[in-house]
Amino acid sequence: MGNKNFADKLFFSVTKVAAFISFALIVLLFIMLIKESGLSFSKFGLRFFITKVWDPVVEQYGALSFIYGSVISSLLALLISVPISLGIALFLSEFASKKLKEFLSIIMSLLAGIPSVIYGLWGIFVLAPILRNYIEPFLQKIFGFLIFFQGEPYGLDMLAAGIILSIMITPTISSISKDVFESVPRNLREAGLALGATKWEMIKIAVLKTAKQGVIGAIILGLGRAIGETMAVTMVIGNVHEISLSLFHPSATLASVIANEFAEATTDLYVSALFKIGLTLFFVTVILNIFAKFLIYSTTKKYKV
Template identity: 40%
Template sequence: MTPGNPFPTSHPERIHRAPKVGDITFLILLLLATIAVVALMVALVVVLLYQSRLAITTLGFSYLTGRVWGPETNVYGILPALIGTLITSAIALLIAIPLGLGAAIFLTQHAPTWLRAPVGQLIELLAAIPSIIYGFWGLIVLVPLERTVVEPKLITYLGWTGLFNSTPIGLDILTASLVLSVMAIPTVTAVSRDSLAAVPRSQKEAAIAIGATDWEVTRRAVIPYARSGIIAGSVLGLGRALGETMAVLLVIGNRPIIPSSLLSSGTTIAALIANELTEAFQPLEAPALFEAGLILLSIALAINVGARLILSRLQAGQGAAAE
């Protein structure tokens, strides 16, 4: 290779020629696009940080521990929205993981072959439905159902647990969690299905050969092999649920209070921003909302990176196993 060759390739020993004008122009354009992608990542953080500077310097640490979000008093605490975000996402995943995993097990282990591909593709199509449609459906169908049928029953039979002792209004944490779980299920199912389908046949055959029943094959041979993929899929689903706006905004009631029960109204960080940012007239309000965006971004990115690390470790492990 010529020293200082500006066009090193994956096969550098091959090319020895002077760069042409067209080549240089093309490379500059590509570099600009590449810089734009990296700059976008940096700009997201910097711009949000700049917009929220007033809230960060004025409110300081009390922003993270504050239990009141009050434009009237010009005091802003993220805790109610943060708790709402974590509770709704956690419940949504608690519902979506067992159902999605169960469906993925059925699709890969038990379903007749002709059924597997169409049902799998159908579920992937459903994952593409926009969240505003899920939210609209939740508001028109699920909220009345919750208010008149489900929640009165929950209060009667499970009121003693303390989780369900509010007036049944339908616009609450529970309904938001249910809509989020409906949205998360296709994601969890699709990723789990992919990792279960990637388990080598030999793994299953070995278990069958020593006399394991269908369930024992799944439980002891298939799931352990696909575990990281399933976990990564669930974490990706969690990331999406945490950042979801429209589906939650329409059904959660949008009150920035710490929910006293699952039937109490609440809000999430994303819903709070969507609800208030364009009407933020108090001097500290918009900066406080931008800071909320910064916090949401940090949580979502941390979770996303975590899931990718699990996945890349999994791929590295499989590569090593294959060699």
């Protein structure tokens, strides 16, 4: 009896420590990032985030062009992915038969699990040539008067990064949106139908309106993934430290610059500047994730009967 009790207590302690470690890891990581970026903070302060010169030769570091690259490539990804993802989610939750739904859900989670380097490889050798030879010249022909589609079509550029990211975040946004749609209770759907709504009208008034907050959460979660995604983006974005409105221009993101330059960072200030970018990424993705989880949680739990 005494022995059993001891085993229970031991087990409890071990699991408690394990749970604590995960929390400690986050805190330690955060502290480490702050400490390591200290040098850069003392040299550049917050100006770091609004200057775009990134020149290791003269030891001048500013992250604006990477912030710009991260924001634009992620927004581009959302622009492409959100309509497709919501279409997938609506189809799965409202129209697909049970079998098809299960099958497609498995496919979606498989897609989400593919290592990003594979997407990058595909991006370089398949997507980029198609963009360079067909899609970008075509876009230029039609929308060439817009600044977004000017310049030499290069293939490895902001557009490629946006497209790769859109593919990578679609499983996330669609599967979470599907869960959110499915959490809308049956009695709200029936309330809509009982008012004489068609299926589409019912979806609009009962499903979409009710699920809106959770869907925004799913989109923000996708945004977090897009901002943090490193490998595939680094492989296709062209890695140029410039701000250009043209989507055909190579660019760089917060994540890609770290992946690209950590090996060349030979001075303390250079390393510190990279850590500061790391801290920025960490901070932004953690905040986005917390916010997104909160929105999703508050929608899906509210209607649990």
